[in-house]
Amino acid sequence: MTDITLSLPDGSERTLPAGATGADLALDIGPGLAKAALLVSVDGTEQDLSDSLLDGASVSIITADSDEGLYAIRHSTAHVLAQAVLDMWPGATYAIGPPIEHGFYYDFMLPGGETFSPEDLEAIDSRMREIIELDQSFERHETDAAGAMELFADHPYKREIIAKVSAGEAGVELSGEAGASGVLSYYRNGDGFVDLCMGPHVPSTGRLGHFALQKVAGAYWRGDESQPMLQRIYGTAWASKKELSGHLHRLVEAEKRDHRRLAVELDLVSWPESLGPGLAVWHPRGALVRKLIEDYSRERHETGGYDFVFSPHIAKSVLWETSGHLDFYADGMYPPMEMDGATYYPKPMNCPFHVTVFDSGQRSYRDLPVRYFELGAVYRYELSGAIHGLMRSRGFTQDDSHIFCTREQVPGELASLLEFTLSVLRAFGFDDFQAKLSTRPDEKSVGEDDLWEMATDGLRNALETAGLSYVVDEGGGAFYGPKIDVDVTDAIGRPWQLSTIQLDFTLPERFGLEYVGSDGGRHRPVMIHRALMGSIERFFGVLLEHFAGAFPTWLAPEQVRVLPVAAEHQEYAESILASLEERGFRSLVVAADEPLGKRVRAGKVAKVPHILVVGDDDVANGTVGENKRGADSPERDLPLADFLARLDDEVDSRT
RNA sequence: GCCCGAGUAGCUCAGUUGGUCAGAGCAGGCGCCUUGUAAGCGUCAGGUCGUCGGUUCGAAUCCGACCUCGGGCUCCA
Missing domain, CATH: 3.30.980.10 (Threonyl-trna Synthetase; Chain A, domain 2)
Known part of the structure; x- marks a missing residue:
């Protein structure tokens, strides 16, 4: 029998007797490796260590260090x-x-x-x-x-x-x-x-x-x-x-971040049993944070070239027949209601309404692109076993937008849309993104092949323009068009799918949408569906888990808690509070009815970003003692003006 | 929807083989304490033990149904 020669990953070669196995190879390289060896990779394919190796193969020993x-x-x-x-x-x-x-x-x-x-x-x-x-x-x-x-x-x-x-x-x-x-x-x-x-x-x-x-x-x-x-x-x-x-x-750590647990602990949201599965009520603190999120969303859309619209929660079946939802999405829709001889359905999506707004008058190419935005509540019949806190529920609010544009405008719209999306998500502390491009499903889809192709290419180009890494999900698109989904990675490395951008050639077709072109002829607009946060409720839940309940100052329901050391400092504490409130900081004074240590602890447990302690020295010098969330030790004798300036910076920079 | 598990005060939980087992801590009310950075002391109030039915002399405890919650139902020998 002749020997066999094997190439190793470092480029070297090793000769072993014919019939040698992966285990023999590992032992030949060293006893440590032999002990750690689990598999052998032969020409890129993993095999058992007991397999005989063939002459000329390119091999490497696989240990637990590798996937x-x-x-x-x-x-x-x-x-x-x-x-x-x-x-x-x-x-x-x-x-x-x-x-x-x-x-x-x-x-x-x-x-x-x-x-x-x-x-x-x-x-x-x-x-x-x-x-x-x-x-x-x-x-x-x-x-x-x-x-x-x-x-x-x-x-x-x-x-x-x-x-x-x-x-x-x-x-x-x-x-x-x-x-x-x-x-x-x-x-x-x-x-x-x-x-x-x-x-x-x-x-x-x-x-x-x-x-x-x-x-x-x-x-x-x-x-x-x-x-x-x-x-x-x-x-x-x-x-x-x-x-x-x-x-x-x-x-165990992930469990501690569970938004359902934190929501109750921090008095943000609760799920009374009397409401039904997956239905929550928002307490003042939770509602405040939600409002801040929504305010920010509205502000960005307002400056981002969007027009605001509103639409009702239900509509007659004819709307859903025209849109195709009853054909393709009936399983996900709430059961119908009969009223005055007509059948109404709660809306699972906002798009048909936005289409009707577009269709309410004659549109010129000069009007395009038209971008409608709505924080629109939708209702979807999720399987009872799929319901999960704020993350998956049967009713939620989408930060939904529908853009109507010409075919020529599609690439530019998609590119700026993706940029807009990432910019908004970054403001909330996310900076690690992963995109997914989903193509035409095998069944249950509508539209002509060349339209699908053009739509898919448009999305791909937008991804490449944005320099975003992405994977392709073949057949993962919606029935009406291909889409991009954007995942963010949270503080402990978990991915959350938030944004979705979907191209749609079929809805304009179904509703017969038209605009008058520069040539005086009638043309069909292209429609883009998109949501950035997806569901506001779910986004809130994701933020809650991402920050483990410690919202950054700009989102914190209570930004500053002022603690007088003793009753005699109450007046000074209230003057500090007045200064804070004058500048719009959400603040509270907790009187000295309990020991300071206990009040500090309560503030920490409530995850208030700034706890101010004020006593004799502060009254005398116009200063505060700051116990900042996450800091190792408190800082004494800080001039009030300095603290206010810091707070301004923190809120402005959204940190 | 289907499979498994759970459901005791606002929250976190204890309650041995069915028989003073309806409890504790925190939170809350009241009083005392007047406090320099993560729990001061005392006291009071709070629960049809998820709901309904059954077994039993007796059920938080055993059985059934229902409700709600949790995990899972795409990872392909």
Whole structure:
């Protein structure tokens, strides 16, 4: 047998005996690497370490430091989960168990439709740790469709997968040649447990262990409501104990930012049970912040070339027939109301109303572009299980705009629109954006191909002009046109989809909109739908989580709290308050009925950005003591004028 | 909508195998304290234990239905 020569990532070459595996290679490079090795990448494809390497291949050893390594850990942990469950529930069958962001899941069907309880999770966890302790190896085997069908004779979901894969219907893109060649792979563990799996896996169960089972949930087979409901177990898995505990800690931190919790704690919003699912009332402090957000939005639109319009909450069915909503969006609409022999629907969108405003008179090309803006409340019938605080509700207020322009104006409008969008979002402290371009859906869409193409190109150009990074979601567009969605990343790295810009050639068509061109002829305008914050309610919720309740000074419902040290300083405190209010700062004096420490704490808990403490020295010198939110220690003897100047700067710069 | 879980004072929660189990802290009212930077002391009031029905001598506790809330239902062997 001759030796084989392999190229390594650093450009060097290494020679090993023929038949050498990835594990041999890792050991040859060094014992440390051998210990850390999980997979081997061969010519860009991840494989098991036990696979023999071919002469001339370009290889690299994959450890938990890479996404691929971490994915293998999660995938293999899911495999152990299935092993434990099938071991503990005779007659149970399993479906799929992929790695996901931060972890993994596995879907099962228990005998007799039994379900998992939280106590079961503990028992499964223990069984998994036993399997890991045994350090069973993951052995890869290959077979053909018939062999696989026999092997998984008792497991209908696996058989369905086998049928699909062997028919080349699924998995081809992702599994590459495995699906296309008709070869099916499965893995067998030390104790005989077998799972259909394209791999690769870590070498043995002993390489796992830093995991936690998190929750049980129902999940439809293939995500399809008409399919059976499977029992899904979610877990998280990491390369080290430290990373696992770090992740669990981050989950706790995220929970602390939950807008539903903060909204109640900070007395902003509440959800009285008597109102119904997803319906909130805004308390004075919450309403104040919301008003500030809306005021800012109106101000920007006013200076941004928009005209304000208003529209009713309901309209007769003919409007929704003309718009196409009843054909394409009926599932998302509230049920109709019968009145005086006519049928009315609550509006799921504002666009048809804005169209009717445009259509109320004759338009000239000299009028275009026309930009209508409305903070318009819309009602959408969301599934009850989808409702979530302010983030997802059945009624919300869009910062909605519809722009009517000529085809020639489209590129310029889109470019300036995107710039406007980003500028408004930046004012609220977001500066990390990710865009998505969604193209024509396969079904349920209207309009001619060339219109879709032109619309899509217009959006793409706007993205490129703005220099925004974006991904393409093929088939993700609305029924009436392609769109751009803009996500922001919040303070703890979570993405939130806020803005949407959608081109629409069909609504002007449906409503027969026209303008008179310079040639004296009649032309059809192009329509652009867009929302920046999307839903004001949801945007408020996102801000609340982003800032963890500590709104920047310009948005804080209470900007300054003045605390007299003792009753004798009350008068001075009130004079400070007068100075603040004179300048429009939202302020409060809390009298010395309670100890200072307690009042400071109350101010901190309420997340007031500035707490002023005033005592004898301040009365004598016209100063204040400032205890600023987030500062390490208070600052004494600050001249009032200096503090006011700082406050002005802070509000002006929106920090 | 479907699966799992939860629902005790305004908030956070305790309540062992059904039998003084209707409690605590915070918040709130009142009084004392007059305070220099994250909880001073005392006292009072607050709940049909989500709702309705059932089992039982007896239910916050067990069973059923409903309501509301939470998690999940696109991540493809």
